[in-house]
Amino acid sequence: MRVFVTGATGFVGSAVVRELLSAGHRVLGLARSDDGAARVESFGAEPVRGSLEDVDGLRRAAASADAIVHTGFNHDFSRFAENCVLDRRAIDAMGEALIGTDKPFLVTSGLALAKAGELGTETDAALPTSDDYPRASEPAALAIAARGVRAAVVRLPPSVHGEGDHGFVPMLIDLARRTGVSAYVGDGANAWAGVHRLDAARVYRLAVETGASGGPYHAVADAAVPFRDIATVIGRRLGIPVVSKTGDEAAAHFGWLGKFTGLNMGASSERTRGRLGWEPREPGLLADIDSAAYFPD
Secondary structure (H helix, E strand, C coil), X not given: CEEEEECCCCHHXXXXXXXXXXXXXXXXXXECCHHHXXXXXXXXXXXXXXXXXXXXXXXXXXXXXXXXXXXXXXXCHHHXXXXXXXXXXXXXXXXXXXXXXXXXXXXXXXXXXXXXXXXECCCCCCCCCCCCCCCCHHHHHHHHHCCCCEEEEEEECCEEECCCCCCHHHHHHHHHHHHCCEEEECCXXXXXXXXXXXHHXXXXXXXXXXXXXXXXXXXXXXXXXXXXXXXXXXXXXXXXXXXXECHHHHHHHHHHHHHHHCCCECEXXXXXXXXXCCCCXXXXXHHHHCCCCCCCC
């Protein structure tokens, strides 16, 4: 199968490219620079020069492929609303190129916020787009699917971990280094889901191979890791106190990260495992972050 992958040089996308190649698929990887194109080639894939802004190029690449995996997203949180609009336009463009075909189209989204004390499931509806939550990846995929495209969503948890991680956990480690404490909110019992990037890549590959017919998919290995346990690993590795913050204190301590640190973001992947025959193989969240890769000398 010839698969077009956006975000092909990114943390998740590069793992998806390698996973697809290892299974015998051909891969076209979107690259916005010469360095990116060289990296895509080093994986053994064929670079497609362009960007998420180039909707005409995205349409052409999607039309030339047998399947599309969209992992690309600009995670510059200072321009989050603008980047969400860009993401939706990219999804719309690629999806329109697939109307009237039977090509699978996988779109990446984040897990919806779970209710307190409950795990999110694949049957949970997508969060509606709003000023508070402008990301429209999942609504855009659903709109394309309503037009007859075989589109499905892969929901990623708040921590997709592994070597090269530059997400929430490294940010928390950096904050702990700067402030001299590793903090959690309240009793720290709020849970985060997690998955190793290589396990997540296998979800994408299996979903493509099964025609994206069973989504949405939850790429979740650890369903519910208490945030306090994450803070405890960070504090122990850095040799600093692990402390609780009240809601007001957390806002001052964590800054914009405070929007997430006290949230319950646990999720189940039971249906995904059953439909794809997927089981995680890589280290879990706590074991993985308790390593030199996250705490280099």
